[in-house]
Amino acid sequence: MSLISTLARLEAVSTGRAQPAATVRHRHLGDHPLVFVPLTTAGEAGAPLGALVGTDRDAPRLLVVPQPRDRDLRFAFLAELADVVLPYIDGYAEAVEAAERTETDPETGKRVKVEVELCADAPQLIVPSRAGIDLVRLLGRSMRFRRTAEQDPEAPYPAPPRVPLLGRWLTHFGERARVPGSSLLLAMTDVLGRHWAIGQSTLEDQHLGALLAWIDPPEGVTGAEAALRAELERDERGQLTCPPAGPATDPAFDNKLLAPAIERYDRARTALAAAEDGLEADDRLGALTAAEREIRDLLLSRTRPTWDAVWRGLDLLRELPEGAHVEERWTRDRWSFTGHRDRVLAGEPPQPRRDDAVTAANKLATREREQARLEAQEALDDPLVMAGRRLAGEAFAGEVTDVVMAYSDGKRPSPRPLVTVRTDDRPQLGERTKVYRSLGGKPQSAEFVAAEEDGACVVLRILDKMGRGKEPEPGSVPEKGDRVCFTLFEHEQRGGAKLPDPEETPWTHGGPPGEALPEAADPVTEEDVL
């Protein structure tokens, strides 16, 4: 955490309200995000309890698993989830625009441009907290290797159709969320925490209710008080008035309300199974429906506040203007979405459990590159972020006090003007350190020549973007009196070294992965209830 954000947190403590940590919005927000508020069963891996899901804040769809240990009920939940999520994703797969991509021609080995489709927009999933992202990944993993009856008629406990497909999509969203700056799958707490500094530690930033309380406290109370209430206040039944954003539920809720309700449901189900005639069965079916209704109401009471909180967070974020580079990063998300759409359409198998060496190295390289890109772009888009970089000596801003025309040696002398910048910053400049400034959205580079007046003045030599002529193009060289901001970091990221094809994996990395075998489904055990 930089000193500037620490200062913002301290100001938040002292004023009782969240302080801005960004002046623009650094993440893309779609017009119709799909909000997903899941709950899980404590102690089970990937056993969903229920969820609120939908794109309309006034009409969420409630999905419930009345007995989370029952495999059939879990499958029914996942099938219902697929019915909501997959049509939403499909809605973005159709509209495409033409785009170009450079590919290596397999015959000539040359880089050529090819016409490809790029989806005009991409779906966006919003979950309340970072744990929600982990759950999306886990659900994806639990579903993508399932076999439906159609794929494998012999499989015991076949999954409903479309459930494996949902698993592949959720896996893709979960993987993409690991790429810095991507917006396909966002956790509300992360995005809010990026844009506001609250008067609590970063460890406490994961509480959605507390975050919102700091950012937008109700009339008459400070953010600190409201946040404390959101964290700890319990009603007369001992339940948190602001339920945790999940997916884990509060143990008090599990023990006092949910467990008895599930027990009643189990009893009603056993009674129905034991009914001897139609009339009796009708009555007992009524009891079962009532028991299920009760569980639905309980889960709604836990998820609805979080649902509303996520939408309120979206409202707050939409008030911020979008950063200039956000659109560009979203285009990368669209590429990623289009790529996965194509892989699904081409009938490729689900993502493997473990990546081969080349894929894994590529993924890591991508994340590193995107991290550097994100840091550079956020600084260029947002003076507050740039302030942090300036404080760290990675950038400097100031006024141009002198411009001296100079030329390079050589046959055709090109302009290499010397620019003196007066700055209060203390950049970490060494001999001929390259610095960059943004000129019409493109980086112009310069090199450090000398420091004057004990570091208060920096002399730079401008190196490029001045046209081909002897005289620099108008506007391409700063003039005396201009305010300029140079960075020591590059604005655009170069791709790393190219990795070999998977078939060419060197022995040091396990050698070629060999023929890809279809991954086996997870073995299912006879008994499902532990």
Add this chain to the structure above:
Amino acid sequence: MPPPRTRGTALRHRLAELRGPDVPAKALDARALAALAANPGCARRAILDGAGVNKTALASALGSPSAFGQSQFALTRGNAFEAKVKADGGAELLRLVHEKLDRSAEPPADARVPDLTATGPQGRTARTALELREAAAHPGAWTLLDHPMLALDVAGSPAFLEPDAVVVHPDGSWTVVEIKSFPLLDGSADPAKVGAAARQAAVYVLALEEVAVRLAHETAPAPRVRHRILLVCPKDFSNLPAASAVDIRKQRAVTARQLARLTRIEDIADTLPEGTCFSPELPAEELTAAVESVPATYAPECLSACELAFHCRARSRETGAVTSLGRPVRAELGGLATVEDVLAAARGEAGDPDDPAVAALRRAAVLRAEALEAACR
């Protein structure tokens, strides 16, 4: 003639007084161990844990109840899984130990599973030690100790620990087994949870080493306590056990060092005013005063490890301590310890401008104000 009161019994007596009359001592559980690792310098936590005070009850009595609790779903599943792993006289568990840790030994068959029931923690500890001695007399056989009880000296008072299981190998060495209900998914588990399990197991290993030293005599060296423990978790999404050997040498070294560094509980106890008592029965004001008489070092990490964290956090915020925003924040700000000090220094109202921390703060404040102003324009 009654035996002379030793230092040990005197301390035990003093700790019982602190706990309050008729309040049973609470064993040092996994959370207390985690708190020990998260915040070794906290005298409040040390004395409360050392005296076996039930901190959950204490926090409720103080009016800031802890948010910990275990869902009965998790509890049921955890117990069911542990029972499944240990079913059949531990056949599956021993198979896993053999496969993952000791493949050169005879495969386990007809393992000894001694009964360890006894009254009271002291009784169970003695019983466990007895059975371990007994196992040493049966070389070549596998022995499974189900829920043994171990005692460890923590800051001068014994803490009782209950590992899930300890296995005695045919070569006489001992292995700690931890059974957890988080899944081992495609061969990897949540690193935070594995780390917690490893820290917990490291404490058990330390306690076992003390038992081992006592078993040593002229003819036989002390049995070896293995530094690779067995972590048993459900495999993927099933309830089948999968196991992995976890090297805990690092955690063992860290915990041993922290235990050695702990302020001795008697020293803390000596600083308390006469008649201090932490019984949850007492009225809230008296209890608050008692708790306040021991200094705490709150940091946000406490929230996930200590039952008293909300109480200490409220105190820390009241005094405006910057540590309530995190230890790194505190480290960054040099000698400035409270929020108002920092802000005054940043505004230029206080602080020595030659202090690098103050100078950096002022520069940060100027840059921040400038950037916000630029954004408003």
